[in-house]
Amino acid sequence: MSTVPTPDSRVALVTGATRGIGFETVRQLARAGVHTLLAGRDRAKAVEAALRLQGEGLPVEAIALDVTRAESIAAAADEVARRHGRLDILVNNAGIIAEDPRAAAPSQQPLQAWRETFETNLFGVVAVTRALLPLLRRAPAARIVNVSSLLGSLAAHSDPASPVHGFKAVPAYSASKSALNSWTVHLAHELRDTPVKVNAVHPGYVRTDMNAGAGELDVATGAKTSVEMALLGGDGPSGGFVHLGETLPW
Numbered sequence: 001m002s003t004v005p006t007p008d009s010r011v012a013l014v015t016g017a018t019r020g021i022g023f024e025t026v027r028q029l030a031r032a033g034v035h036t037l038l039a040g041r042d043r044a045k046a047v048e049a050a051l052r053l054q055g056e057g058l059p060v061e062a063i064a065l066d067v068t069r070a071e072s073i074a075a076a077a078d079e080v081a082r083r084h085g086r087l088d089i090l091v092n093n094a095g096i097i098a099e100d101p102r103a104a105a106p107s108q109q110p111l112q113a114w115r116e117t118f119e120t121n122l123f124g125v126v127a128v129t130r131a132l133l134p135l136l137r138r139a140p141a142a143r144i145v146n147v148s149s150l151l152g153s154l155a156a157h158s159d160p161a162s163p164v165h166g167f168k169a170v171p172a173y174s175a176s177k178s179a180l181n182s183w184t185v186h187l188a189h190e191l192r193d194t195p196v197k198v199n200a201v202h203p204g205y206v207r208t209d210m211n212a213g214a215g216e217l218d219v220a221t222g223a224k225t226s227v228e229m230a231l232l233g234g235d236g237p238s239g240g241f242v243h244l245g246e247t248l249p250w
Contacts, residue, residue: 009033009034009035009059010033010034010035010088010089010139011034011035011036011037011080011084011086011087011088011089011139012026012029012034012035012036012037012087012088012089012090012091012230013036013037013039013063013065013076013080013087013089013090013091013132014026014029014036014037014038014039014091014093015039015065015067015091015092015093015094015124015128016039016040016067016093016094016095017038017039017040017046017049017093018038018040018042018045018046018048018049019049020206020208020219021093021147021203021206021208021219021222021223021226022038022091022093022094023038023049023219024219024220024222024223025091025093025223025226025227025230026038026049026053026060027053027056027058027060027223028220028223028224028227029089029091029227029230029231030053030058030059030060031058032227032231033059034059034088034089034230034231035059035060035061035084036058036059036060036061037060037061037062037063037080038050038053038060038061038062038063039062039063039064039065039076039094040062040064040065041064041065041066041067041068041069041072042064043062043064046062046063046064047062049062050062061083063076063079063080064076065128067094067120067124067125067127067128068119068120068123068124070127073127073128073131074131076131077131077132077135080132080135081135084135085135085138086135086136086138086139087132087135087136087138087139087142088136088139088140088141088142088143089142089143089144089145089230089231090128090129090132090136090142090143090144090145091145091147091226091230092124092125092128092129092144092145092146092147093147093226094120094124094125095120095121095147096116096117096120096121096173097117097170097173098112098113098114098116098117098172098173099113099114099117099170099171099172099173100113101169101170102169106168106169106171109171109172113172114172114175117172117173117176118172118175118176118179121173121176121177121179121180122176122179122180122183125146125180125183126183129144129187136196137194137196139195139196140195141195141196141197141234142195142196142197143196143197143198143199143229143230143231143232144187144196144197144198144199145199145200145201145226145229145230146180146181146183146184146198146199146200146201147200147201147203147226148177148180148181148184148200148201148202148241149173149174149177149202149203150162150163150164150202150243150248151164151167151170151173151174151177152174152175152176152177152178152179152180152181152200153178153181153241153248153249153250154178154250155249155250156248156249157174159249180200181200181241181250184198184199184200184239184241185239185250188238188239189239191238192238192239195234196238197232197236197237197238198238198239199229199232199237199238199239199240199241199242200240200241200242201225201226201229201241201242201243202225202241202242202243202248203217203222203223203225203226203243204217204221204222204225204243204244205217206218206219206221206222208222221244224244225242225243225244228244228245229242
């Protein structure tokens with residue numbers, strides 16, 4: 001299933017987009033006129049989600065993409081190339097929390113939880129970005145947005161005045177986002193002499209299933225920073241870490 005973009009429209013892909021912040025990011029990009037590929041590891045769920053947004057009259061298309069499987073990533077890259085020939089925006093939104101913050105102290109979290117977390121939150125992002133980078137380079141001014149978290153900020157964790165200073169319950173998730181921030185800086189430096197801009201974003205503490213419904217922000221606000229950086233103008237930053245217009249400490 002797909003809709004056909006107009007010749008002058010941008011094409012975006014959002015991973016982990018069948019629900020929550022990813023789904024809302026697709027909605028907001030599509031409302032801005034961007035032809036947006038809603039990616040999910042389960043094609044049926046991606047199609048169902050895309051149909052909901054198509055029902056709102058939005059230019060959304062489903063695509064299957066499991067960021068932990070090399071063959072799925074390669075197939076998705078081939079599909080984007082075949083259908084669109086380029087990619088203007090990549091939002092690396094897929095992420096998981098594999099550890100149980102109530103079950104164990106940081107040093108006692110199972111190693112398997114660390115492996116699962118990094119497989120999606122870091123290695124998946126690197127693999128997807130590498131696969132799609134040739135298509136992003138074909139765009140006039142591509143944007144890469146890596147959805148991170150304030151929990152990935154070492155400065156915030158070390159600052160007694162920070163809201164995350166006392167929260168050390170998900171060390172694997174936090175460390176994976178610190179690593180994602182480092183990847184953002186490295187990739188932005190590599191692409192510094194190109195029109196491609198790469199930034200990390202903190203959505204905020206958002207009321208989603210991942211947070212078991214807890215949070216300070218609604219999902220629409222949680223998606224806002226990703227969308228802002230995806231639509232960033234040519235005079236915007238690259239290699240930054242932001243939340244609702246505010247630069248965050250690494």
